[in-house]
Amino acid sequence: METALAVLVAILVTSSLYLMTSGHMVRFLFGLLLLSNAANLVIFAAGRLTYAEPALIAPGALAPAGSVANALPQALVLTAIVISFGLLAFALVLVYRAHQSLGTVDSDEMRVAEPRDGGEA
Amino acid sequence: MVLLTAPILIALSTAVLTLFAAGDRRLQQSLSVLGSVALLVASLLLAGTVLNDGPIAATMGGWSAPFGITLAADMLSAAMVVITGVIAVATTVYGLADIDPAAERVGYHSLLHGLLAGVCGAFLTADIFNLYVWFEVMLIASFGLLALGGTRAQLDGAVKYVALNLVSTVAFLIAVGLLYGATGTLNMAELRIAVRALDDDTVVLVTAAMFLFTFGVKAALFPVFFWLPASYHTPSVAVSAIFAGLLTKVGVYALIRVFTLIYDTEMPLLQGLLLTVAALTMLTGVLGAAAQNDVRRILSFHIISQIGYMILGLALFTPLALVGAIFYVIHHIIVKANLFFVGGVIRRLTGSEDLARTGGLWARSPWLAVLFLVPALSLAGIPPLSGFWAKFVVVKASLDAEHYVVAAVALLVGLLTIYSMSKIWLEAFWKAHPDPAFEARPMSGVESVALVGPVIALALITVAIGLAAAPFLDVAIVAAEQLVDPEAYTRAVLGALP
Numbered sequence: 001m002e003t004a005l006a007v008l009v010a011i012l013v014t015s016s017l018y019l020m021t022s023g024h025m026v027r028f029l030f031g032l033l034l035l036s037n038a039a040n041l042v043i044f045a046a047g048r049l050t051y052a053e054p055a056l057i058a059p060g061a062l063a064p065a066g067s068v069a070n071a072l073p074q075a076l077v078l079t080a081i082v083i084s085f086g087l088l089a090f091a092l093v094l095v096y097r098a099h100q101s102l103g104t105v106d107s108d109e110m111r112v113a114e115p116r117d118g119g120e121a
Numbered sequence: 122m123v124l125l126t127a128p129i130l131i132a133l134s135t136a137v138l139t140l141f142a143a144g145d146r147r148l149q150q151s152l153s154v155l156g157s158v159a160l161l162v163a164s165l166l167l168a169g170t171v172l173n174d175g176p177i178a179a180t181m182g183g184w185s186a187p188f189g190i191t192l193a194a195d196m197l198s199a200a201m202v203v204i205t206g207v208i209a210v211a212t213t214v215y216g217l218a219d220i221d222p223a224a225e226r227v228g229y230h231s232l233l234h235g236l237l238a239g240v241c242g243a244f245l246t247a248d249i250f251n252l253y254v255w256f257e258v259m260l261i262a263s264f265g266l267l268a269l270g271g272t273r274a275q276l277d278g279a280v281k282y283v284a285l286n287l288v289s290t291v292a293f294l295i296a297v298g299l300l301y302g303a304t305g306t307l308n309m310a311e312l313r314i315a316v317r318a319l320d321d322d323t324v325v326l327v328t329a330a331m332f333l334f335t336f337g338v339k340a341a342l343f344p345v346f347f348w349l350p351a352s353y354h355t356p357s358v359a360v361s362a363i364f365a366g367l368l369t370k371v372g373v374y375a376l377i378r379v380f381t382l383i384y385d386t387e388m389p390l391l392q393g394l395l396l397t398v399a400a401l402t403m404l405t406g407v408l409g410a411a412a413q414n415d416v417r418r419i420l421s422f423h424i425i426s427q428i429g430y431m432i433l434g435l436a437l438f439t440p441l442a443l444v445g446a447i448f449y450v451i452h453h454i455i456v457k458a459n460l461f462f463v464g465g466v467i468r469r470l471t472g473s474e475d476l477a478r479t480g481g482l483w484a485r486s487p488w489l490a491v492l493f494l495v496p497a498l499s500l501a502g503i504p505p506l507s508g509f510w511a512k513f514v515v516v517k518a519s520l521d522a523e524h525y526v527v528a529a530v531a532l533l534v535g536l537l538t539i540y541s542m543s544k545i546w547l548e549a550f551w552k553a554h555p556d557p558a559f560e561a562r563p564m565s566g567v568e569s570v571a572l573v574g575p576v577i578a579l580a581l582i583t584v585a586i587g588l589a590a591a592p593f594l595d596v597a598i599v600a601a602e603q604l605v606d607p608e609a610y611t612r613a614v615l616g617a618l619p
Contacts, residue, residue, distance in 0.1 A: 020288070025280060032287055039294040046302025073301070076250055080294055083257045087290075090264055091283050097268075098276040112277040113355050 005045045012038035025095045025105040029088065036084040040077045047073025122179040124170055125192040125245055127163040128202050131156060132209075132238035139230035146225055150217055153230040157213040160237060161206030168199040172596070176603060178247060178613040186247075186615050187308035193247035195610045196600035197447060201244045201374055204454050207582070208366050209237050211575035215462055216359035218571035224269045224357070232269070236262035236363070243371050247614045249300070249383075250307045252375065253293050256339070260286055263368060266360045267352060278352030285348040289338035296331035299324070310614035312383045313607065329384045329391060336379065339372025342432060343401040346425050350409065353424070354417035354474075358465030361417060365424055366458030370450055373431050377446060381604040386438045395436035400530045403429030407537040416464040416474045416549065419541050420457070423500065426534055427453050433531065434515050437522050443601035445514035448594060452499070452507040452586060459496040459579035463489070466572050467549050470561045476545065481554035485561045490550040492573070495580040497542035499587065502535045507586035510594065 012034045019031030047070040055071040057064050099105050102112060135156025142148040171177060171194050178193035180186055194202070212233070220229050239259030246252050268279040301307055303324040304315035319325055334345065341349040349369070353361050380386045386395065406426025413419045431453070434446025464474065466489060471479040483490050499506035502513075512535055519528040564572065586593050603610055 025284070028284055032284075032291070035288070035291045036294070039291050039298065042295050043298035043301070046298045048302075072307075073298075076298070076301075079250075079254065083254070084291075087257070087261060087287060090261065091287065094264070094268060094276070094279055094283055097271065098280045101271070101273050101276055107281075110277050110280065113274045113281075113351055 001049045002045055005041055005049070009038045009041050009045075012041070023107045025098070025107060028107070029091055029095060032091070033084075033088060036080070036088075040080055043073050043076050043080065124163075124167045125177065125179045125194055128160055128167065128206070128241040129238050129245065131159045131163055132234045132241055135159075136231045136234035136238060139234065140228065143226060143228070146222060149225060149230050150213075153234070154210070154213045154217070156234055157206070157209035157237075160209050160241075161203075164199070164202040164206040164241075167194060168196075168203045171196055171199040172599070176610045176613040178616075187306050187311040190251045191247040191308060191310075191614050192245045193310075193610065193614045194245055195603045195607075195613075196596060197374070197377065197604060198244045200447070200451060200596055200600060201370075202241055204451055205237060205240050205244070205367060207579075208363055208454060208458050211458060211462070211579055212359050212363045214571055215362065215465070215575045216357075218568040219357055219359045219465060221270060221357065227269065228265065229269055232262045232265040233360075233363070236266065240367055240371055244374060247309050248307050249297055249309055249312065249379075252309075253290075253297055256290065256293065256371075256375075259368070259371065260290065263364065267356050267364075269360070270357065272355070275355045278355035282348045282352035285338060285345075289335045289345075292331055292338075293335040296328050296335060299331070300328045303328070308614065309378070309382055310607075310611035313611060316383055317385070325384070326388075326390065329380075329388075332379050332384075333376070333391075333394070336372045336375045337398070339369065340376060340428050340432070341369050341372070341402075341425050342398050342428060343405050343425075346402070346405075349425060350418065350421045353421040354415060358417075358461060358468070362458045362461035362465070365420065365461050366454045369424055369428060370431075370454055373428060373446075373450055376432065377435050377443075377604070380435060381438075381443070382607050382610070386435065392436055392438065395432060396524065396527055399429045399433035399436050400527050401429075402426065402432060403530055403534040407534045407541070410541045411537065414476045416467055416476065416479075416545060417461065419545060420460050420464060423460075423538065423541060424457060426538070427457070427500070429534070430512065430515050430531060433519065433527055437518050437524065439518055439522055440601050440605050441514065441521060442518035443604055444594065444597045445511065445518050447600050448514060448597040449511040451593065451597070452511045452583075455579050455582050455586070456496040456499050456508060459576060459583070460493075460500065462572070462576045462579070463493045463496070466576065469564065469568075469572065471549070471554070471559075472562060476548035478555060479549040480552045481559055482561070483550040484553075489573070490546070492576050492580055493546065493550065495583055497546065499583050501538040501542055503539075505587045507583050507590070507593075509587065510590045514594075 016031040016034035019027045052067050052069040055064055055068040139149045139152050142152055176195040178191055181190045236259055239255050242255035264283055267282055306312055306315055338345045353364055403426050406422050410419045410422035431446045431449045434442045468474045473479055499508035502508045516528050516531050
């Protein structure tokens with residue numbers, strides 16, 4: 001199971017690198033989305049994949065009985081999903097606004113802040 | 122407990138309060154300045170306690186370490202929080218005359234204090250995943266501040282800043298995941314023990330490389346600094362000053378923390394890489410600055426070159442070199458924010474930041490020319506200003522460690538820095554304005570106080586650090602000792618654990 005996940009992560013990372021190096025901001029964002037999902041899978045696999053019970057503690061007890069799934073990676077992934085959702089939403093709006101006002105999403109042509117002739121921004 | 126959470130809570134509550142005061146500009150401004158002053162006071166109390174009692178720690182929500190999230194402050198953290206407070210006060214005061222009322226209405230103050238909360242959180246946490254979360258808080262606030270106003274140049278700069286910083290963030294997350302998979306803990310003090318117990322060098326090197334990449338992007342190291350010169354000159358002056366002073370230094374702090382506490386920086390592979398990166402960062406930054414003709418773009422490249430000195434201090438990893446790195450960070454934050462403030466005053470008076478379209482300010486306001494010289498000469502390392510001691514300690518440490526090439530690079534970069542600084546001085550102050558009919562735009566009394574007050578205050582701090590360097594060096598020495606031997610820090614974080 002870990003091997004399958006590792007292969008999946010490798011596929012996600014290579015596809016995202018391909019998309020991110022295309023110089024097109026929308027493809028860059030899709031690449032970023034794939035990359036953040038790859039990161040979530042890495043954390044998930046790092047917590048060890050087992051067939052185990054959910055980590056529920058009986059009323060009155062201090063520790064769960066028997067072997068249970070590791071709840072920490074799940075909490076980390078959940079946090080990471082929420083954060084990356086917010087960041088991607090912002091990035092999408094930003095790229096849309098940039099497209100509206102700059103008229104391009106090709107990163108090679110976006111030279112307003114750093115003009116080629118070195119003049120004032 | 123209160124001491125550790127206070128800086129974060131003050132910044133967060135100021136962010137919320139200014140959001141509710143959105144209809145009343147005066148109230149927002151007073152809350153903002155008040156919040157910064159409170160932050161400074163809280164940070165000074167924290168630093169006083171740490172200086173007297175050594176590192177302190179507190180667990181959040183009653184979950185004891187290493188399971189819960191622990192906040193901890195040693196001398197380095199406390200000093201960084203104090204400097205955050207100083208810059209916060211200077212920026213909010215400067216912003217009174219610099220920030221567009223429209224930007225204030227749509228949340229400038231909330232974003233600024235959100236940013237401060239993220240920065241303080243990053244300095245105070247002792248949990249690596251929590252560090253990631255604070256980085257995100259800081260990042261999303263900085264995205265907002267950068268794009269606020271929405272000019273074409275800002276949007277262009279913001280796209281590059283956002284894109285490259287998000288990549289580094291994902292790398293951070295993957296590194297945390299891998300490190301957790303290998304060690305089973307996220308507590309940085311326990312990670313120190315767990316990483317040293319690993320018998321697999323591959324895991325250590327892979328995660329170390331990923332942390333170096335991710336914090337390297339935040340700190341704008343060679344070759345991953347491109348987002349910085351693309352964006353730092355585009356927002357309002359107050360925003361670019363706090364970015365220039367504070368934000369990249371959070372990356373430097375994270376590098377210092379992770380590579381002294383968790384990893385063993387004396388691994389030959391790691392140390393060689395850090396030394397090379399430090400030298401190339403110094404050189405590319407200063408050469409990039411020489412090619413620019415715009416005040417804030419010159420200064421932006423100089424941020425990069427100065428970061429090289431701090432990383433050099435870390436890479437050498439002798440006690441003296443760490444003292445140099447810490448002293449350098451403290452001195453640099455003050456000086457760099459101040460240079461951006463002066464750049465803003467130049468723009469305010471002449472209407473331009475392009476050096477070809479400025480000039481004649483020596484005749485108009487010689488006091489400003491002198492005020493510019495204080496941080497400019499300090500940046501270049503001219504005695505008796507703060508930058509001299511910072512450079513002196515770092516260069517001395519590299520000579521002691523027999524790394525003569527990097528020492529030579531450090532000295533050469535200092536010379537080239539003088540070139541850039543004298544370029545700004547000659548073009549903006551000394552030469553006559555290209556337009557003979559030029560009249561400097563007058564500033565109102567309130568504007569003068571708000572814009573020049575922070576410049577004077579930070580210049581005085583620079584002179585004070587230069588003339589009475591001993592107490593500041595003493596603090597840096599205490600901080601460096603706690604980094605070299607983090608026993609007190611780990612004991613504070615882990616409590617009675619072995």
